[in-house]
Amino acid sequence: MKENHSFEKAYAAFIQRHLERRSGERKGRLERGHGHAERLFAENIWWPLKGNFDDLHPEFEVFDFRGNSYFGDYGYLPGYLKFIWEVKGFGPHVRDMDRKSYSKELNRETFLQAMGFRVVSFAYDDVAHRPEVCISLLRMLLGRFQPAEAPVDRAVLAEKEVLRLAVQLVRPIRPIDVAAHFRLNHRTAVGMLQSLCAKGWLRPERKGKEVKVLAYELVRGAWEYMD
Numbered sequence: 001m002k003e004n005h006s007f008e009k010a011y012a013a014f015i016q017r018h019l020e021r022r023s024g025e026r027k028g029r030l031e032r033g034h035g036h037a038e039r040l041f042a043e044n045i046w047w048p049l050k051g052n053f054d055d056l057h058p059e060f061e062v063f064d065f066r067g068n069s070y071f072g073d074y075g076y077l078p079g080y081l082k083f084i085w086e087v088k089g090f091g092p093h094v095r096d097m098d099r100k101s102y103s104k105e106l107n108r109e110t111f112l113q114a115m116g117f118r119v120v121s122f123a124y125d126d127v128a129h130r131p132e133v134c135i136s137l138l139r140m141l142l143g144r145f146q147p148a149e150a151p152v153d154r155a156v157l158a159e160k161e162v163l164r165l166a167v168q169l170v171r172p173i174r175p176i177d178v179a180a181h182f183r184l185n186h187r188t189a190v191g192m193l194q195s196l197c198a199k200g201w202l203r204p205e206r207k208g209k210e211v212k213v214l215a216y217e218l219v220r221g222a223w224e225y226m227d
Contacts, residue, residue: 025069029059033059037124045134046074049135058074064112082116083120085120143160159201162181167218172205172216173202201218203217
């Protein structure tokens with residue numbers, strides 16, 4: 001109850017602060033367009049992940065490839081990074097969308113990517129009912145661009161990079177993959193993989209009756225170690 005009260009107070013101040021800074025359509029859009037789904041993202045995803053609303057901008061205005069004004073659910077602008085977070089319901093964004101609107105949406109997102117924004121969309125159902133999935137994925141994404149808030153041991157950074165490599169390969173990772181990626185010798189690469197096995201993030205893959213481990217599989221949920 002106390003945590004929810006903290007969110008309510010911080011969220012109200014966050015919206016009020018942006019309302020006071022805006023005028024015209026930008027203010028009207030925040031008053032009219034910032035609704036249930038956007039609030040749910042703030043409460044279920046952003047607040048548990050960050051605990052504040054620093055650098056977050058509700059109903060963030062940008063221009064699309066036609067020069068028309070477009071409002072993303074949230075803009076997130078920490079320093080030189082530029083993100084747009086969108087919450088998309090199945091009805092308005094899939095079931096009820098015609099071909100022309102669908103094309104315009106994809107073209108707009110591609111244009112924004114070209115303009116330096118990373119546009120990331122979350123399904124409303126996940127935001128409402130499976131927020132832990134969104135939090136884990138968002139933590140992984142931000143971890144690629146933002147430095148850790150506390151000093152991190154080099155060995156830990158190397159382990160996380162091995163896990164990211166395993167995700168990108170979409171197959172069991174082999175010592176030769178690690179050796180090539182880090183420019184290491186085979187023995188050191190094997191040691192890194194075995195260390196991750198001992199911690200429960202990877203598991204050895206053996207084919208048939210072979211005793212020798214040829215590759216290593218990513219354990220489900222290992223991405224939580226990559227934040």
